[in-house]
Amino acid sequence: MSTLPINADLHCHSVVSDGTLTPEELAARAQANGVTLWALTDHDEIGGQRRAAAAARAAGIGYLSGVEISVTFASETVHIVGLGFDAEDPRMAQGLFDTRGGRGQRAHEIAAQLAAVGIPGAYEGALKYVGNPELISRTHFARYLVEAGFCKDTAEVFRKYLADGKPGFVPHRWASLRDAVAWITQAGGMAVIAHPGRYKLTANEEYALFTEFKAHGGQGVEVVTGSHTPAEYATYAGMAREFGLAASRGSDFHSPDESHTDLGQLPPLPDGLTPVWTLLADRIQH
The missing domain is CATH 3.20.20.140 (Metal-dependent hydrolases)
Incomplete structure (x- = not known):
């Protein structure tokens, strides 16, 4: 049953x-x-x-x-x-x-680190995908990087840029x-x-x-x-x-x-x- x-x-x-x-x-x-x-x-x-x-x-x-x-x-x-x-x-x-309070500062740090490896404007790009700016997250950055042609899909973005040890990774204390x-x-x-x-x-x-x-x-x-x-x-x-x-x-x-x-x-x-x-x-x- x-x-x-x-x-x-x-x-x-x-x-x-x-x-x-x-x-x-x-x-x-x-x-x-x-x-x-x-x-x-x-x-x-x-x-x-x-x-x-x-x-x-x-x-x-x-x-x-x-x-x-x-x-x-x-x-x-x-x-x-x-x-x-x-x-x-x-x-x-x-x-x-x-x-949620730490997400905004974290997002600016992610964008700065991505800019340092040749991806400018990522914060503004990610904002286009955010329904709630208080909740900007790595997923929103991933969607922008796909749209901008840096990666073919969001999984590739995480592997190359947003996972621990990669250029755009910023830890957050939850x-x-x-x-x-x-x-x-x-x-x-x-x-x-x-x-x-x-x-x-x-x-x-x-x-x-x-x-x-x-x-x-x-x-x-x-x-x-x-x-x-x-x-x-x-x-x-x-x-x-x-x-x-x-x-x-x-x-x-x-x-x-x-x-x-x-x-x-x-x-x-x-x-x-x-x-x-x-x-x-x-x-x-x-």
């Missing part, structure tokens, strides 16, 4: 952070792709939540409030998804505002794991480790991440995501069982042109796991 009674996609991004579609366009796309439970999880920003909830209601699909919070852990940027929280909670709003989990849980939501297979953590560091996350009150982990392989589905299903975490599922969709996995197109969760939405049933908006 399937553990997926509904087609849930609980991780995607709109123009409010670094996606290319509006919350309304995402809701329509989710509905067209058979999604029955959706969450918009913009990076460090909940400004699109009212629009997303209204669009989901109009499309006739269930909705959970969402956010993806950037965290520094073991010198690596890790993402924590929040689901089912009160999107009007002032503590979360303030915490996210403070986290929230702490403790703070991110606290903002989510204090607002009545569930904290979920996003796409754990993506992080460059040693086995010991990954175990520490899961241990500390659970100790701070985290309750879930993304098992089936657009960036996990089938082998990683099995790996993180095992981690969910070992740590007593609920399992989440989300495409991490950003754009029809850039994302490998479309909304609602992932396989079901592996058997024997507790889906996050069963624990959040009373928070689903219809």
Whole structure:
């Protein structure tokens, strides 16, 4: 028997952070792709939540409030998804505002470093792709460098210019794991480790991440995501069982042109796991 009674996609991004579609366009796309439970999880920003909830209601699909919070852990940027929280909670709003604050300065430093290797005007170029200037990110720079002909696609931009050790890389100090989990849980939501297979953590560091996350009150982990392989589905299903975490599922969709996995197109969760939405049933908006 399937553990997926509904087609849930609980991780995607709109123009409010670094996606290319509006919350309304995402809701329509989710509905067209058979999604029955959706969450918009913009990076460090909940400004699109009212629009997303209204669009989901109009499309006739269930909705959970969402956010993806950037965290520094073991010198690596890790993402924590929040689901089912009160999107009007002032503590979360303030915490996210403070986290976003460093992006502008970082963007100017990225542009200066790119100019030094022969790519002028990158800050102004990236701004053309930003729906929310507070959230200018490496993805916006990547889109500009493709448009300007420096690289053939955004993956090449990251490899050549924006990854750690490359000319345009500038690290950012994000929230702490403790703070991110606290903002989510204090607002009545569930904290979920996003796409754990993506992080460059040693086995010991990954175990520490899961241990500390659970100790701070985290309750879930993304098992089936657009960036996990089938082998990683099995790996993180095992981690969910070992740590007593609920399992989440989300495409991490950003754009029809850039994302490998479309909304609602992932396989079901592996058997024997507790889906996050069963624990959040009373928070689903219809």
